[in-house]
């Protein structure tokens with residue numbers, strides 16, 4: 620009988636951690652999922668996926684910033700594959716907490732790389748890199764060899780971890796891979812991110828629980844895909860013959876404003892846009908009621924204006940291709956938020 624593969628997933632309480640754990644369990648892996656001790660550790664995502672009591676899932680408390688714990692974690696879990704999805708991942712917060720972001724998101728992964736080097740250099744390592752590293756984009760669309768120009772402390776920290784992964788691959792022959800993932804969303808997305816903030820607010824407006832949705836930069840363009848498909852890409856990256864860097868994206872870009880219109884369309888409301896920049900509003904075409912308003916408090920000190928990825932290398936070498944459209948994704952998120960808000964709870 621073939622030995623069960625073991626995987627370690629850091630950041631199990633996050634959107635990607637939950638979907639990846641689900642996928643690996645389906646594939647017959649034994650999964651150790653790590654989470655950070657906070658005053659409000661929350662397992663709602665793995666509960667919603669119904670995997671929290673899966674016999675092959677073990678949950679372990681772990682802090683990415685501690686080298687000793689990283690070593691003990693690998694000694695105990697003895698994984699074949701490590702997926703590093705833990706991070707301070709909210710770009711907005713990184714401007715307020717640049718040092719903490721650097722420690723967790725930038726240096727944290729190096730503790731894991733060091734632990735791999737010390738405990739078992741054969742362990743395969745996946746680093747969650749990000750399109751935020753392209754920031755002020757130097758080419759359109761962005762691909763693996765596009766020069767980086769991060770625009771936030773988060774992007775800078777991720778770029779450091781990205782290059783360290785490449786460096787451990789080249790220096791020590793570690794199977795270190797990096798997936799440069801463009802924005803990926805789902806009903807499990809945190810409400811601090813713009814798509815979920817929008818779908819949750821649209822659901823609340825529909826149910827009479829909220830009057831107006833307030834947002835920041837409406838002109839930012841993002842390449843939004845479905846997170847569940849992206850974790851499949853992560854797994855494929857670690858199954859390749861050689862360690863490498865891959866872009867995962869949809870190659871379609873839309874503005875925040877477009878996504879708002881799409882979300883309202885899912886509840887049969889058409890929005891008319893008027894006013895410029897700081898004073899822009901969105902009104903219901905039928906009733907004339909203001910439903911969306913720009914509030915400059917949500918602006919960032921530096922913005923990433925346009926992201927659109929070219930995933931052709933991942934398609935060619937890994938056979939990975941996204942299939943869910945943004946309209947389908949948006950509809951799925953609005954429906955989930957309608958269900959949750961109707962039931963009186965929403966995380």
Ligand SMILES: C[C@H]1O[C@H](OP(=O)(O)OP(=O)(O)OC[C@H]2O[C@@H](n3cnc4c(=O)[nH]c(N)nc43)[C@H](O)[C@@H]2O)[C@@H](O)[C@@H](O)C1=O
Pocket residue numbers: 708709710711748749750751800801802803811812813814816833834835836837839840841875917918919922923
């Ligand atoms: C790939 C990358 O993807 C994510 O980073 P992000 O693109 O910053 O995601 P977001 O949803 O916070 O913002 C998207 C855009 O939307 C604009 N925006 C307008 N109004 C609001 C607003 O009210 N809230 C938020 N959050 N954004 C707003 C905001 O200014 C930005 O231009 C993370 O997963 C990150 O970890 C990651 O790696």
